[in-house]
Amino acid sequence: MKEIKPQQMSRNVFDAIGKDWMLVAAEADGRANAMTASWGGMGVLWNKCVAFVFIRPQRFTKTLIDKADTLSLSFFADDERAMLTYMGRTSGRDEDKLAKQNLTYSTVDGAPIFDRAKMTLVCRKLYRQTLTKDGFFDQTVFTQNYPNGDLHDVYVVEIEKVLVGE
Numbered sequence: 444m445k446e447i448k449p450q451q452m453s454r455n456v457f458d459a460i461g462k463d464w465m466l467v468a469a470e471a472d473g474r475a476n477a478m479t480a481s482w483g484g485m486g487v488l489w490n491k492c493v494a495f496v497f498i499r500p501q502r503f504t505k506t507l508i509d510k511a512d513t514l515s516l517s518f519f520a521d522d523e524r525a526m527l528t529y530m531g532r533t534s535g536r537d538e539d540k541l542a543k544q545n546l547t548y549s550t551v552d553g554a555p556i557f558d559r560a561k562m563t564l565v566c567r568k569l570y571r572q573t574l575t576k577d578g579f580f581d582q583t584v585f586t587q588n589y590p591n592g593d594l595h596d597v598y599v600v601e602i603e604k605v606l607v608g609e
């Protein structure tokens with residue numbers, strides 16, 4: 444693993460997140476978990492390189508994110524699609540998904556770093572807020588995405604380390 448600057452990332456962020464998906468992972472109380480995410484982004488805010496992710500309230504990973512100071516965003520090779528699909532359909536509340544998918548990891552700054560990931564962003568939480576119905580200018584976006592009222596929490600996180608496989 445070597446560390447690069449966020450500005451040196453070569454992947455197109457729309458493809459990396461929206462098309463190829465990522466794992467959002469956190470560790471708290473001696474337990475690590477991860478979930479697949481395909482919504483989110485990266486950019487600049489408060490003069491910092493940041494990422495933002497949107498997590499629904501029922502995700503087990505959210506309980507860990509809320510307790511931890513850091514989280515990781517991990518990107519994998521194309522042949523990991525089955526693993527990412529599994530991590531996006533099963534809950535860590537019901538089983539140890541990491542063990543099941545053989546996702547061995549180490550911990551960097553309190554966040555899980557998966558051995559198999561091609562690129563990992565170690566991120567520190569800066570901000571969290573729950574989306575509100577009133578906030579939507581286009582109410583069809585609200586009705587299409589939140590028929591059960593489970594609005595996402597948005598987390599803005601500072602990208603503190605970008606680790607890439609050698």
Ligand SMILES: Cc1cc2nc3c(=O)[nH]c(=O)nc-3n(C[C@H](O)[C@H](O)[C@H](O)COP(=O)(O)O)c2cc1C
Nearest residue numbers: 478479480481482498499502503504531533534535
């Ligand atoms: C392709 C894909 C993308 C997903 N993107 C998100 C997302 O951005 N936010 C979210 O809250 N859930 C998302 N999910 C759903 C979670 O990954 C899923 O509910 C997962 O089982 C939660 O696991 P957990 O309970 O162990 O945290 C996505 C699922 C898939 C398959």
